[in-house]
Amino acid sequence: METRTLRCILTGLGNIGRSFLAMLPARAAYLRERYGLALRFVAVADSSGCIACEQGLDPIAIVACKRDKRGVVELAGGDIRITEMTAAAQRLPADLLLEATPTDIRAGQPGLDLIRAALQRGVHVVMASKGALVVAFDELARMSDWSGDRRAPRLRFSGAVAGALPSVNIGWRDLAGGEIRSIEAVLNGTTQVMLTLMSEGKDYAAALAEAQRIGIAEPDPTLDVEGWDAANKLLILSNAVLRQPTRLSDIAVEGITRVTPDDIQRARRNGGNLILLAKAERGADGRYDLSVRPTSVPADHPLARLGMQEAGIVYQSDIFGRTTAFSLEDGPTGTAAAMLRDILSIAPEIAA
Amino acid sequence: METRTLRCILTGLGNIGRSFLAMLPARAAYLRERYGLALRFVAVADSSGCIACEQGLDPIAIVACKRDKRGVVELAGGDIRITEMTAAAQRLPADLLLEATPTDIRAGQPGLDLIRAALQRGVHVVMASKGALVVAFDELARMSDWSGDRRAPRLRFSGAVAGALPSVNIGWRDLAGGEIRSIEAVLNGTTQVMLTLMSEGKDYAAALAEAQRIGIAEPDPTLDVEGWDAANKLLILSNAVLRQPTRLSDIAVEGITRVTPDDIQRARRNGGNLILLAKAERGADGRYDLSVRPTSVPADHPLARLGMQEAGIVYQSDIFGRTTAFSLEDGPTGTAAAMLRDILSIAPEIAA
Numbered sequence: 001m002e003t004r005t006l007r008c009i010l011t012g013l014g015n016i017g018r019s020f021l022a023m024l025p026a027r028a029a030y031l032r033e034r035y036g037l038a039l040r041f042v043a044v045a046d047s048s049g050c051i052a053c054e055q056g057l058d059p060i061a062i063v064a065c066k067r068d069k070r071g072v073v074e075l076a077g078g079d080i081r082i083t084e085m086t087a088a089a090q091r092l093p094a095d096l097l098l099e100a101t102p103t104d105i106r107a108g109q110p111g112l113d114l115i116r117a118a119l120q121r122g123v124h125v126v127m128a129s130k131g132a133l134v135v136a137f138d139e140l141a142r143m144s145d146w147s148g149d150r151r152a153p154r155l156r157f158s159g160a161v162a163g164a165l166p167s168v169n170i171g172w173r174d175l176a177g178g179e180i181r182s183i184e185a186v187l188n189g190t191t192q193v194m195l196t197l198m199s200e201g202k203d204y205a206a207a208l209a210e211a212q213r214i215g216i217a218e219p220d221p222t223l224d225v226e227g228w229d230a231a232n233k234l235l236i237l238s239n240a241v242l243r244q245p246t247r248l249s250d251i252a253v254e255g256i257t258r259v260t261p262d263d264i265q266r267a268r269r270n271g272g273n274l275i276l277l278a279k280a281e282r283g284a285d286g287r288y289d290l291s292v293r294p295t296s297v298p299a300d301h302p303l304a305r306l307g308m309q310e311a312g313i314v315y316q317s318d319i320f321g322r323t324t325a326f327s328l329e330d331g332p333t334g335t336a337a338a339m340l341r342d343i344l345s346i347a348p349e350i351a352a
Numbered sequence: 353m354e355t356r357t358l359r360c361i362l363t364g365l366g367n368i369g370r371s372f373l374a375m376l377p378a379r380a381a382y383l384r385e386r387y388g389l390a391l392r393f394v395a396v397a398d399s400s401g402c403i404a405c406e407q408g409l410d411p412i413a414i415v416a417c418k419r420d421k422r423g424v425v426e427l428a429g430g431d432i433r434i435t436e437m438t439a440a441a442q443r444l445p446a447d448l449l450l451e452a453t454p455t456d457i458r459a460g461q462p463g464l465d466l467i468r469a470a471l472q473r474g475v476h477v478v479m480a481s482k483g484a485l486v487v488a489f490d491e492l493a494r495m496s497d498w499s500g501d502r503r504a505p506r507l508r509f510s511g512a513v514a515g516a517l518p519s520v521n522i523g524w525r526d527l528a529g530g531e532i533r534s535i536e537a538v539l540n541g542t543t544q545v546m547l548t549l550m551s552e553g554k555d556y557a558a559a560l561a562e563a564q565r566i567g568i569a570e571p572d573p574t575l576d577v578e579g580w581d582a583a584n585k586l587l588i589l590s591n592a593v594l595r596q597p598t599r600l601s602d603i604a605v606e607g608i609t610r611v612t613p614d615d616i617q618r619a620r621r622n623g624g625n626l627i628l629l630a631k632a633e634r635g636a637d638g639r640y641d642l643s644v645r646p647t648s649v650p651a652d653h654p655l656a657r658l659g660m661q662e663a664g665i666v667y668q669s670d671i672f673g674r675t676t677a678f679s680l681e682d683g684p685t686g687t688a689a690a691m692l693r694d695i696l697s698i699a700p701e702i703a704a
Contacts, residue, residue, distance in 0.1 A: 001500050023671055027529065027531075030531075031529065034595070035528070035529075036500065148353050148388065150700055158526075164526075164672040164673055164675060165675075166518075166522060166526040166675070169521075169525070169526055170518060170677075173521070173525075173693070173697060174510075174516075174518040174521055174693055175693065176387070176692070176693045176696040176697065177379065177383065177387075177689065177692035177693055177695075177696050178689055178692075178693075179379075179382075243386070300659070302657075302678065305654075305657040307652070317689075319375055319685055319686070319688070319689035319692070320516040320679075320681060320686060320689045320690075320693075321516055321679060321680050321681030321682060321685070321686055322678075322679070322680040322681070323516060323517075323518070323677070323678070323679050324676075324677065324678040324679070324680075325522075325675070325676065325677045325678075326654060326674075326675070326676040326677075327672075327673060327674070327675050327676070328673050328674040328676075329672060329673030329674070330673060333671055333673070334671070334672060334673055336671070337529065337530055337669075337671035337672045338672075340528070340529035340530075340671070341525070341526055341527065341528045341529055341530075341672075343529075344528040344529050345525060345528065348502055
């Protein structure tokens with residue numbers, strides 16, 4: 001098989017960007033043999049700035065640099081020059097933008113401007129972050145192949161809705177042609193862990209402290225515990241899979257902050273469970289009612305079987321029946337792996 | 353969106369072929385609006401023979417004809433002429449062969465010759481039956497896009513491995529780029545139902561009789577209860593997803609005929625379960641060890657949570673972690689729906 005090289009710009013070198021780069025060297029030969037694909041990083045950016053090199057930057061050197069807590073600009077010199085990441089997205093010869101900057105839910109930046117710049121000039125985009133999709137799904141869909149225009153640049157984001165869980169892919173591809181009647185999902189890891197800890201008797205504060213101690217919950221857990229992270233993911237599913245134009249204000253959101261161990265004990269009787277359920281349900285008028293709220297599910301509900309560190313989704317379709325998927329993954333690795341699958345899914349169509 | 357029309361030859365009008373045709377009229381407008389696609393049936397075949405019509409046959413008339421237990425040749429007359437299905441696959445102007453003849457595991461016929469004829473002249477193929485894949489996966493892969501040649505005709509068969517369950521699709525697409533360490537799956541409906549009935553105290557003979565009474569088990573249940581149906585599906589996963597050339601003789605197969613209610617009671621203690629497990633496990637040499645056998649799985653195994661009428665699959669990957677999928681579906685409808693998703697997945701690439 002001939003090898004096609006994709007020239008990539010990678011923005012964001014947090015846990016996900018680093019995991020992504022770190023998994024490449026060991027599988028470069030495999031990607032070449034099985035998929036006929038090589039990735040060349042013509043620019044990478046972190047909070048220190050952006051470096052570029054036409055001949056390609058070395059993933060190993062970048063990972064080592066980040067492991068030493070240094071900014072990538074320190075790698076500049078020789079063929080490697082310092083540039084600016086927006087300028088790279090706008091002008092650098094490239095095939096693909098890999099967007100992994102931190103998620104900013106309010107403005108979607110800096111991802112949104114980077115993605116706009118790339119799509120505008122026909123550069124394909126794979127995203128790991130949610131922000132730009134939450135803020136501007138419609139606009140980005142219109143600029144990309146989601147518009148239905150096969151010649152438009154590709155936009156993929158399978159890792160933005162619960163990492164390795166094929167939540168978006170099952171919906172838009174495996175259930176294509178059917179009418180989706182409902183989606184029920186557990187899409188937020190922090191709250192699933194906390195509710196499981198609370199089922200063992202801990203109260204809310206103790207469960208939060210424990211989740212923070214093991215590195216699952218953020219120092220400021222607001223977005224997770226108040227349900228906004230799950231709502232953001234449901235918003236993406238609603239826009240992308242259900243094709244219902246959706247804003248955050250269309251979703252009824254209630255977090256887990258008022259849940260007590262007693263609530264969970266009650267739900268667990270007879271094999272049920274209390275979960276933070278993200279739900280879309282088709283009404284008689286064909287519109288989906290969207291909500292995120294703590295919900296008691298019975299023993300025979302697939303999400304009652306979900307493990308402490310699992311994410312899960314259940315689709316009901318008129319012709320496909322009930323399709324359930326769970327994912328148990330190492331957070332950043334799973335999301336980085338989702339970026340790789342997105343690249344491989346579009347590579348046959350886009351590689352020169 | 354402009355509408356592209358795919359000219360289809362449908363061979364086989366058993367439960368699956370009929371379900372497929374029956375689901376189309378009500379969703380024709382939806383397929384046109386959302387996917388820009390229309391299907392025109394230029395030929396259909398059943399055991400009575402094959403009819404053809406350039407302007408397109410009417411799915412409703414065909415379904416009605418079959419419901420009345422008549423052969424499709426009785427629809428001939430006017431624009432509709434009688435032909436021969438191999439001749440249709442060889443020569444009739446068409447874009448797509450939809451192959452749904454009964455599965456014949458030994459020779460793979462008549463599907464195999466039909467698929468060969470179609471692929472040979474560049475007609476794309478979507479299969480619902482397993483036979484041809486079991487007998488000649490390698491040959492069909494070489495003739496189609498599975499060879500890595502993007503210009504070769506497409507060959508899709510997502511419904512051949514447990515119907516609506518996205519078993520093949522998750523493996524080759526959602527886990528692309530990773531190394532699959534193992535596959536564990538429950539792929540045969542009859543045995544899953546029988547083992548569940550036996551867990552309620554029935555012995556093997558009573559469970560079989562009950563499964564036959566409710567229409568789950570065939571009058572001759574040999575292929576199911578002796579594990580061959582599950583082995584056939586594992587063979588397809590091994591060839592298509594693991595890319596390990598595999599024949600049936602490479603799989604260690606043991607059915608459920610010697611399982612006793614006691615075995616199941618023992619397995620069910622502490623929340624585990626006894627299932628007919630199809631398994632592929634990667635060895636130190638990189639080759640997968642393949643087996644189908646009754647297996648006791650512990651409570652924390654995802655397949656211990658499987659419902660009586662569910663199929664399920666668990667992938668372990670180095671970078672994607674553990675990915676589980678279940679499907680609860682109405683048999684023929686789920687497999688027919690899988691044909692539709694396969695058509696929609698290739699339509700953007702193949703429609704003129």
